[in-house]
Amino acid sequence: MTTTTTAEPMGPSQASLYQQLRGHLAALKLTAAAEHLPAVLDQATAEGLSVTAALERLLALEVTDTEARRLAGRLRFASLPSPATIEGFDLDAAPGVDPALINELATCRYLETATNVLLIGPPGVGKTHLAVGLARKAAEAGYRTYFTTAADLAARCHKAAIEGRWAYTMRFFAGPTLLVIDELGYLPLPAEAASALFQVISQRYLKTSIILTTNRGVASWGEVLGDTTVAAAMLDRLLHRSVVLNLDGDSYRLRAHHAATDTLRRATTGTARPLQ
Template sequence: MSTKTPSHVLLEHYLKTLKLPSVLREHRKMASVCQAERADYSTYLLRLIEQEIHDREQRAAERRLKSARFPVVKTLDSFRFEEQPSINQPLVRELAHGEFIKERENVLLIGNSGTGKTHLATALAFAACQMGFKVRFFGVTALVTQLLERREERQLDRFFKQLERSDLLVLDELGYVPFSKLGAELLFEVVSRAYERTSVVVTTNLPFESWTEVLGSQRLTGALLDRLTHRVHILEANGESFRLQDSLRRRGQRQKTKKP
């Protein structure tokens, strides 16, 4: 068992003070490796700093992914584009590079239930996390409920400020549940505050002309759409439901298995 010298103890104290955990963890092992390879001091220092930077980036990516609060992590690699030919795959691939976030542009995914809109929205948001963007994912109904609760608790301004620190907001499944007047107004406030500051991805099963059924006010709907569609990329998903296709596929497999 090696005994630490006073200089080692002091070095490790300074590394803790400077918050360099990877250097603290690796410096003795790296010294042995570099000594065996006859590497110079610059190489030794370079390798330690590279390790520290790599580990910091990894921890930051993990924090971004956790704070995004995805219900399930999805990627573009697992999306079956061949079964949804109505979706503009080149545009999706382009959006995955994240330029729309830098330009403060929005994305609307519109189409039938079960066609992969949430999958695509999550995949674009996951790619954004990997590129260093701050992301928050919300089911729209859950977001409105949270907004109403924060208002009741007098914490609404604090919540809005938290949202404003995001680079990308995902609002999933607009159109399944109509909102109260106050709920619709609070949702509009989220979109209004994000306008030209934070990119927004919205998934919906409703065409624009039907949004009033959910928001309750033609005036409010018009104002919200005006902000969302000012600088927007629209993706339409008009194919059959993945869930229906998977169900039919499983049924067919079971029937084949039962045949003598």
């Protein structure tokens, strides 16, 4: 007589546990962890990792992915006009700039004290490059950053006033920890534009930082803004807690032109001497 025995009910299979774990990660929106789970489990088996070590490795991948997404979002919001970096700035071509000061600004510690940075110099010496590089460092450090030109800021404020969105626009420009205002002085500003710029600077005063680039010395800001009283009040707020860099030297574009000419001369004449 044959006796049939019933097997003990089996617990969830390894495959089922794996699918449940993937489902949990997906439900928690830990997409990077879910994506890398198979590889981490394989590594845990191959390397004999403990459960704690395997979890740390898995969650570290999720943290890295999350930080990368957040940085990408901050950079999109920042609206930087170029991929310029502090590391790519040619300090040798800017003898008046202290490398130690640039390195200090790159730490972003000035943002903690709502210190402003004024970059003053003729066109082409790297003011915008430095401003973009510092803005990039701020975004990388986790600070909300926004880049605009003085003309675009003025135009946006003018449109907001017409459309009844003035308060909203002022809140927008007050929000970022770092606001970069590029190219003040390149185009004349009408009275209402100068007033808008002053109000943006005033509401950020001693609260958040501004980087401002200009080709005009502070003594001529009254001419730029069309009102010496507004210019004085604006400078009073900007300079109260600030770092001022005066840049000089040959234009970046002229240096690039000279370098290209030298390369062409060497290729065609075999000498670096100017053609006679």
